[in-house]
Amino acid sequence: MLDHLTANDYERSCTSHDLDVVVDAIAAVAATRKRARSLLDVGCGYGGIAATMRDQLGIPDAHGVDIDPEVISEARAKGISAERVDVEREPLPFDADTFDLVTCFGMLDYLPWFDGAVADMSRVLVPGGLIAVALPNLGSWHNRLSLLLGYQPRDIEFCSRRAVGLAPYYRSERYRVPVGHMHTATTRAFREFMNLMGFTEVRTLPLSPSNVHTRQPLRAIDSVLGRFASTSRRFLYLGNKTKAPAELTDDGWWRPKP
Template sequence: MTTAPPQRERPHGLRDFYEDPDVTVASGTPRSLRQARMLADALGPATSGVQTVIDIGCGDGTAAATAAPLLAGHRIIGVDWSQDALKRAHTHIPYAVRGELTDGGLPFQSASADAVLFSEVIEHLVDPDAALDEIHRILRPGGHLMLSTPNLAAWYNRALLLAGVQPVFSEVSLRAIHGRPGQEVVGHLRLYTARALREFVAASGFEVVQLRGAPFHGVPRPMRPLDRLACRAPSMSSILLLHARRT
């Protein structure tokens, strides 16, 4: 007699989904390192003055921990909505607090942050406009926004769409994968092309400084050299890395 595998309880909403410890809250090291190098170049050494970096959507804290050696001397504070993620984040970074990307939902005064890391978060949001408004509020004038998000127009997604296949990163359900490659449901609600991301961020009160590409850790090993090559053309890369400044 065989026993049927246990059925995973279906999430009742976004809050239940992100509080599920089985949902991935970490991201790839190559993307984290590239983004941290961009921020380190923008901030300069801490000998010029300690600056405050807010990692919004810090997840389990691994991205902030990866960035910390490159941002030595600067103050890094993690923020997340999920209590489960914050418990894990405290094992990687010294400061992690709860906050939401709503009007006044982040526990920081206006113009109090020198930089915001916004890594692999915007694609999960119902209201990205309110999120950028809140980030704009806490950043000082001239403060840095380092945003990363999957690229809807990644080189393989273009081929998949031509074949009538749902693009990688896009999801039609919080319960299961339908019609696309991959094995994990991670809760993506919105996806951007390079052009759309630039226009959206600029319309939200930021000056776009640069846009770079980064590889995706989930690309099959034989295809990774091609994925790294695509980073030379950010509009075709797996991950979009955008640096903007608050105007």
């Protein structure tokens, strides 16, 4: 099932370590509707995830965009029509109402604001189309435990030199290297946000990627609390596009005036 995933995919994306769960969840929803003909993976990386979804879901037309120019050639080699796009600053290079399925796995948390990128994903998604988003969970049990003990949640970085203030259970030096996570959301906040952006929730599932190896007793905690989307380490949101995003009515003092 995961033949398209390379070492690069596994290194780049946590979702690649949970991809069977993600594909099964999308397939269950897709089985109740007209067959999807087109897919866009926003933040496609090396393309293994998009290629796997294309084959497993029987979607003939698969596209991807990513900010990193080094990933594009491998994604194209896997049959993905991939382009370099900075979704924070550039619109998606597609017409409105183009894709039946838009996916975005572990990319939004690298942006200062989610709404501009998600609004553009909504634009290119057909009415009634499906969006699938995976993110680190701000309300995860390990973030709650870190805050309770006075430590910094790993998924929120504010120093580009080193991930600072982490709990002792992040012993490995690789956890101390900043990866660009600016912030993320709880499942409750993300559901409310997606409703604001014109989506109706279909399902929100817990994700517990296998690339993170925890020791006892943390492993035992994860085996229990990781079963719930509200406390799992990551989550997968599935939603239908049902209306246009809410209008922006307040510029806010923090935004530069035109």
